[in-house]
Amino acid sequence: MSALWVAIVAVTLASAAIKAAGPILVGGRELPPQVNAVIALLAPALLAALVVTETFGDDGHLVLDERALGVGAAAVALALRAPVLLAVALAALVTALVRLFG
Amino acid sequence: MRNEAGRGGGGYLAGARAGLPFALAAGVVAISFGVLARSLGWGVLAPIVFSVITFSASAQFAVAAVLGAGGGVFAAIAAAVLLNARFLPMGAAVAPFLKGGPLRRALEGQAIVDASWALANRGGGRFDREFMIGATVPQFAAWIVGTVVGVLANDVVGDVERLGLDVIFPAFFLALLVVELKSGGRRAIAAAAIAVALAAALVPFAPPGVPVLAACVAALLGLRGRS
Numbered sequence: 001m002s003a004l005w006v007a008i009v010a011v012t013l014a015s016a017a018i019k020a021a022g023p024i025l026v027g028g029r030e031l032p033p034q035v036n037a038v039i040a041l042l043a044p045a046l047l048a049a050l051v052v053t054e055t056f057g058d059d060g061h062l063v064l065d066e067r068a069l070g071v072g073a074a075a076v077a078l079a080l081r082a083p084v085l086l087a088v089a090l091a092a093l094v095t096a097l098v099r100l101f102g
Numbered sequence: 103m104r105n106e107a108g109r110g111g112g113g114y115l116a117g118a119r120a121g122l123p124f125a126l127a128a129g130v131v132a133i134s135f136g137v138l139a140r141s142l143g144w145g146v147l148a149p150i151v152f153s154v155i156t157f158s159a160s161a162q163f164a165v166a167a168v169l170g171a172g173g174g175v176f177a178a179i180a181a182a183v184l185l186n187a188r189f190l191p192m193g194a195a196v197a198p199f200l201k202g203g204p205l206r207r208a209l210e211g212q213a214i215v216d217a218s219w220a221l222a223n224r225g226g227g228r229f230d231r232e233f234m235i236g237a238t239v240p241q242f243a244a245w246i247v248g249t250v251v252g253v254l255a256n257d258v259v260g261d262v263e264r265l266g267l268d269v270i271f272p273a274f275f276l277a278l279l280v281v282e283l284k285s286g287g288r289r290a291i292a293a294a295a296i297a298v299a300l301a302a303a304l305v306p307f308a309p310p311g312v313p314v315l316a317a318c319v320a321a322l323l324g325l326r327g328r329s
Contacts, residue, residue, distance in 0.1 A: 003175045004148055007165050010175075011182040012156045018186050020208035022193025023200050027207065030198055036227030037324030039195040041293040043223045044286055046188060047279040048294035049301035049317030050216065054272035057305045057313070067269050074273040084277040085123055091273035095266030 066102060070095030117222065117236025124217040124237070127270040129244035129251075131159050134262040135166070136252020142170045146253050153249035157215075157242055159271075160185040164310060184311030191318050192219050196229045213238040220278045225285055289323060296320035 031039070055071045056062045074091035082090070132153060139149035152162055161182035168178035193211050196219065200210045213235045222234035262268065283290050297317035304313035 004144060004169065007169065007175050007178045007182075008148065008152045008156065010179045011158075011161050011165055012152075014179065014183045015156055015158050015161055015186050015189075016212060018183070019189045019193050019211045019214050021190055022195070023197045023207035023211035024204045026194050026197030027204070028198055028200075031227065034325055038321045039191075039227040039324070040225060040286065041289060041321035041324045042191055042195055042318060043220050044279060044282040044290040044294040045297035045317050045320040046192070046216070046314065047220060047275050047282060048297040048320075049314040050275045051272050051279060052298050052301040053305060053313055054275065055269070056302065057310075060306060060310070062302060062305050066266070067272065070266055070269040071272050071276060074269075074276055078277055078280050084274070087277060088123070088127075088270050088273040091269045092266035095269045096264060097266075099264060099266065 066095045066098040069098050113230060113232025114236035114239075117218070117230070117233035118239055119236075120221050120233070121218060121237030121240045124221075124274060125240035125244035127217075127274055128159070128241045129248035130262065130267045130270060132245045132248025133252035133255075134268070135159065135162055136249040136254075137262070138163075138166050138170075138252075139249075140253050142166060149253050150246070150249055153246050157212075157245055158182075158186060159245075160311070167310075181310055184309055184315065187311065187315045188318065189214055191321075195219075195227065196222070196231070196234065199229045199231045201231065210235065215241060217241065217274065217278070220275075220282070223282070293320045293323045296323065 051071070055067050056064065058065070070091040070093075073094040074087040077087035077090050078084075135153070136149055139152070140146075152165075156162055164181040164185050165178045168181050169175075192214055196211070196214060197207065200207045202210070210231070215238055218234045218237035218241065219229075221237050222230045224230055279294065283294060286293075297320040300320060301313040301317045304316055308316070
């Protein structure tokens with residue numbers, strides 16, 4: 001059980017340090033334009049990668065399962081300009097239905 | 103600067119409102135974390151303390167996955183650190199918009215979570231500090247409440263998956279990505295495409311966390327001449 005507590009404390013400290021590093025090191029300085037241009041592209045890159053890993057990633061494998069259909073349904077809904085909450089609800093609904101009947 | 107000194111209460115509130123749907127998602131994920139932790143024999147206290155002091159879905163699930171599979175403490179810590187390494191570039195990005203000295207900035211940096219960071223992104227490398235902090239508050243609250251619920255009612259884990267609730271985060275991230283792609287133009291689309299390719303290529307080989315971290319490299323596209 002103590003191994004768990006060691007992990008909890010260490011992960012908390014490491015996680016806090018990671019989040020604090022940028023704000024402390026960069027401080028209030030305005031970043032150069034090139035850096036800003038890179039940062040502007042961080043969001044699309046990170047979000048795209050998160051969508052991929054959370055939709056297709058499964059314990060070190062790429063898999064095509066019910067999640068892909070659900071997220072695909074959300075993509076279609078978003079393309080048709082559906083509200084975000086509706087698209088997300090649709091993703092859960094489709095995933096659940098495919099799991100139920102698939 | 104977007105926020106004049108002494109103001110910004112509206113920004114916190116607007117952020118909190120924008121964070122509500124993500125809080126719902128965080129709550130559901132937290133329930134499944136609580137259930138999982140309980141099933142691993144972590145008891146009641148440890149999972150709740152973990153959620154309160156760490157507040158990181160990816161790190162906490164990583165620890166649960168590694169320890170649950172019989173892995174060692176160091177492997178668990180390494181996996182969590184790798185997963186959260188993405189907060190390094192994200193923290194550098196918001197740094198100029200935080201307030202106060204190093205200690206206060208470090209504290210404000212703790213409000214960085216994926217959804218809040220993306221919601222507070224105003225394009226062109228600018229961030230709305232109040233909006234980000236405001237958006238994190240309901241998610242933090244939901245994360246704790248959800249963990250408590252999951253730990254105490256640990257027979258709903260099947261339900262989380264059966265209800266398809268495990269796709270709400272990727273669906274939300276997709277919605278945020280669509281906003282980024284609409285406002286970011288061709289460069290944003292190119293960066294996202296490269297990130298998708300990198301992440302997909304690395305998932306089978308790299309430890310968890312590395313694919314998302316490596317996908318940040320796609321943002322270096324910003325160094326190329328104006329398109």
